[in-house]
Amino acid sequence: MKSKTRKAAGKARLHPLVRPVWMEWIARKAGKNLDKWGVQDFETLGLAVAEEAGELAQAILQNKHEGGERGRITHEALDLAALCVQVFVTMSERHGAENVWNALFKDGANNAVSGGAVAT
Numbered sequence: 001m002k003s004k005t006r007k008a009a010g011k012a013r014l015h016p017l018v019r020p021v022w023m024e025w026i027a028r029k030a031g032k033n034l035d036k037w038g039v040q041d042f043e044t045l046g047l048a049v050a051e052e053a054g055e056l057a058q059a060i061l062q063n064k065h066e067g068g069e070r071g072r073i074t075h076e077a078l079d080l081a082a083l084c085v086q087v088f089v090t091m092s093e094r095h096g097a098e099n100v101w102n103a104l105f106k107d108g109a110n111n112a113v114s115g116g117a118v119a120t
Helices: 004-008 020-037 042-066 070-095 097-104
Strands: none
Touching (some): 020 070, 042 070
16 A cells, blocks of 8 residues: 555645745745856845844734734745755755755655645
8 A cells, every 4th residue: 555645746736825936936036046156155045034034023023013014924924935955956956956855755644746846
């Protein structure tokens, strides 16, 4: 009997609540960042991720308590997600693509990887 992971190997898909257009926006934003800044080191990216997470938290709090614009939450979340993608790019470009998958799936209980997408 095949494992659930093996059965899913050819069926890379997003969760039904995750809209594919969001993934496109994130990929485009990450691409713009890479065009502007190139492949950055982990220290720079880590600091940028922390800064963007703070801006997202600020946008959420301002929306809730000060009537801040809800659209800013979306903007800050997009910026943060793009930076997180850039962490994977740095792993791939500076440390070899294989290391990205090894780091993600080192416990052996990983989801199958098909065509660069994680299958569930």
